[in-house]
Amino acid sequence: MLEWILGLYCLYLLIKLYAALMEIGFVEKAKRFEPIVLSAANYRKAAAYKIASQKLSLVTTLYDFMLFFVWITFGLRRLNEIVFFENTLLNSAVYVLVFIGVNYLLSLPFDLYQTFVLDKKFGFSTIAPRTFFLDQCKSVAMFIVFGGAFFVAMAYIIDTFKDWWMYGFAFSFAVVLFINMIYPVVIVPIFNKLTPLQDENLQSAIERLLDKAGLHSSGVFCLDASKRDNRLNAYFGGLGRSKRVVLFDTLIAKLTTSELLAVLGHELGHFAHKDILKNIAASALMLFIMFALFGNLPLGLFESLHVEPSAHVVIALFLLLSPVISFAMMPLFGLLSRYNEYRADAYGSECENQEALRAALIKLADENKSFPFAHPLTIALYFTHPPLTARLERLGMRFESSAKDACAH
Ligand SMILES: [Zn+2]
Structure with missing residues (x-):
């Protein structure tokens, strides 16, 4: 039984390593071509960042296996x-x-390296060691x-019920929903400061945008993300028709303003399509699939591990193996998610216009130094959003013979 689990994990390991190596080769090749989408300097930086993070992931994947x-x-x-x-x-x-x-302690060195070496070197991370320490x-x-x-x-549920996995699933799902609900209101303020938006023109433009989608705002806030990181983002919070915009x-x-509205329009598209x-x-x-699996683990597995099938061992096994299971399910969910992103882009460009959304996406990628395309295997395995070049093409942008095509063959 142990051999099966190890075999499965090795397969997962090999696919991840192979995908990372393919991605590194792909970007190495792509970076030699004429830069597209991003400014020349950021294109090179984005490529270098991608390669460095893929190399880091090679190391962490092997380390996790160990x-x-x-x-x-x-x-x-x-x-x-x-x-x-x-x-x-x-x-x-x-x-x-x-x-x-x-x-946590054993993986902390890698987090430190990512935040203070890699992200600092590429100019993302602005976090002071003190803030990092307090966050932790x-x-x-x-x-x-x-x-x-x-x-x-x-543990109580596992010890008490015979078919504990059904109750365990219901309980965990309720907890996940609850955390999602309180996250923007309770958890975000523990780490960041939210201040009402000062710019009244922008505020009323955002309110008009929400009205069009049949929603209303319960406040537009500015979040002090710059104290940790230079990357850009925006989100909506709250259930029901009333939304908090951050x-x-x-x-x-x-x-x-126009680009901001296009980005918010994209987010509204997710609401409009019930994404x-x-x-x-x-x-x-x-979650259901995972609980069904872990609720019915064969006793032989516990025997081969030389442990009792007690609640805490089941939970530890769940935590050890859930990355493998979600990795296996990710390609399907990623595919659906990428489809939803295209639709949200279409909605966002209707709210404002295609040019504004295109310009916003390009600026976001340029600032975030995200490489505008990727190896098809990486996209299939991990991407929840389509690569930037594909999104821009859907928004009416044309690329003449470029790195993108050259690398595809
Ligand atoms: Zn989206």
Whole structure:
């Protein structure tokens, strides 16, 4: 049984490594061509950033495999011997928190490298070590309190019900919905400062845009994203017809009013097409499949791991293997998501106009230094959004013989 799990993980590992190597080769080739979409300097930078992050992902993928191997072969069993409390629920919660804590600490060096070396070098990360440290402390504290409570509840469900996976699924899904609901109102303000938008013209333009889509605003806010990162973004929060609009200060600084409205129009397109609900349904389905799998693990697996099929081991296995399962499901969800993005682009360009959305997308990519296209395998495996060149083509832009075509063959 153990061989099967390891075999499956190795397959996952090989596909990921192969895709990363293909992507590196693709971008190495593409960067030698005449730059398209981005300014020449940013095109080269975007290529270099992509290659550097793919190389980092080669290392982390191998490292994660090593961690997985250690946990599966003796880590889970060893932790079972170390963590021992009379109270089974407390025992389960501590076991899972220690398991996650160890993984967190072991992957921290890579996070530090990404934030303070890679993202600094390419001019994304503006975060001060102090802010990073405070963020980490806040996250860890919240995780211990809320994660601990969640795992106690989950362990209770696993220990109590025979068909626990159905109840476990219902409970987890309710928690996911709840977090999504409170995220913009409760969690974002813990990390960032939201201030009402000062620009009244922009504010009333945004309100008119929402009206057209049959929604109304419960406030337009500016978020101080620039204290961490230079990348641009915007989002809508809130359920029902009343929406809170949050614009990153970095976005307001770079886009014209018309471009901002086109970007918000794109987001409104997701509401108009009920994409948010569809995404929720898709993640419910994904979660359901995972619970159905982990609720029916064969006993032979626990025997080969030399552990009891106790609640905390089931949860740890879930956490270890869920990346593999979501990786397997991602191509289908990515495909649906990319389709939805095209439709939202069409909606956004109707709200404002094609030129404004095109200009906004190009500026976003230029500022975020995101490479405008990718190897087809990378797109199929990971992309939730179509590559920029494909989106721009749908918005009426034509590329003459370019790197894009040269690399496709
Ligand atoms: Zn979108």
